[in-house]
Amino acid sequence: MRPLRYAINVTLDGCCHHEAGLPPDEESMRWWTDELGRADALLFGRVTYGMMESAWRRPATGTWPDWMGEWEVPFAETIDLARKHVVSSTLDEVDWNAELVRGDLGDAVRRLKQEPGEGLFVGGVTLPRALADLGLVDEYVLLVQPVVAGHGPTLLAGLRERVRLELVDRQELRSGAVVQRYRPVPAM
Template sequence: MRPLRYSINVSLDGCVDHNFARPSEDLHLHAAQSIARADALLFGRTTYEMMESAWRRPSPDMPEWTAPFAQSISESRKYVVTSTLTSVDWNAEIVDGDIEETVRRLKNEPGNGIFTGGAQLPLALADMGLIDEYEFIVHPVVVGRGPTLFAGLAERVELELVGREEFSHGVVASRYVPADQPLSR
C-alpha cells in the first residue's frame, strides 16, 4: 500500500498562504526530495494551477537552485481533484467521481507513495482518515491573516512525531503519523 504524505508550509499562527514563506535553497531541495519519494502527486485545482503556473516553465529569473524542484514536479504523475476543470495536461489527469474511493484505489496500487499539498483537499482527506503522514514546515513568522491550517476539521486527529529537521532562517519541518496507525519509518 502506498502511503499518502501531506506537506505544507505554515506560519507560527497557522497561516498556510504560500506568499509568506521565504524561499531558500535547502527548502527547495527538501521539497524536491519529498516529491521524488512519491510515485504520484495529488492536488486540488487551486494547488495544481498554482504549481503549473510557477513550475511548468520556470521563469529564467528563478535561482538555479530551484531547478531540481521544478524538474521533480514536472516529471511527476499528477492527479487533480476538480469539478471545474474539463482537461489538464502536464502529466496529469482529472480525478472524478468519489474522491475517497479514488484515493483508496490509488493508495492500494504498488509503489512508493503519493504526495499532496495545499489546504482544501488535504482538509477533506484528513476528515476521511486518508493521510498517512503529515509534514508541517513551520516558518518563524506571524502573519495575522489568511487561510489557516485545517480550518473546519470535523474531528480531532492525534499525531505521533516521527521526524524533525531544521533549515535555514529558523524553519523547522516536523513529520507526524496518525497515533492510531503508525507508518513504518
C-alpha cells in the same frame, strides 16, 4: 499500500497561504525537491494544480524562466516531470502529466493508494482537509516557518474531528524553519 503524505509550508501561527512564510532558500528548495522525490505521484485540487502549473511547468521553449535561480531548477524539474492527479468537478481536462480524479473522493484516493509504489504527495489547503476528514492522510509534514502571519487561511481549518498525531521526525533548517513529520495515532 502506498502512504499519502500531506506536506505544506506553514507559519508559526498556522497560516498556510503560500506567500505568508519566508521566501524559499536553497536549503528549503532542496528539502522540497527531496520530499516530492519520495512520491510516485502528486495529488492536487484544482486551485493548487493551477498555481503549481503556472509557476513550475517547463515553458514550451524548454528553457526555464530568468526569474528562476539555478538552485530552483531541480525542484522545477522534479515537479514538472511528476505524475499528477487532479481532483476537480469543474475542469474538463488537464495535461502536464496529469489526469482528472472523478467520482467519490474517498473511493478514488483509496484506489490510488492501492497502486504499487513509494507514496503519494498531496499539497494545498481544501483537498487535504477533505482527505484528513476521511482518515486518508498517513503522514503530515509541516515546514514551519519562523514567521507569525497574523492573518490568512489556517492549516486544516474546519476539520470535523480532531486528529491525534505523534511526532516521528524533526529537522531544523539554517533559516530557522523546522520540518515536523507526524503520523496519525490509531483510535483506541
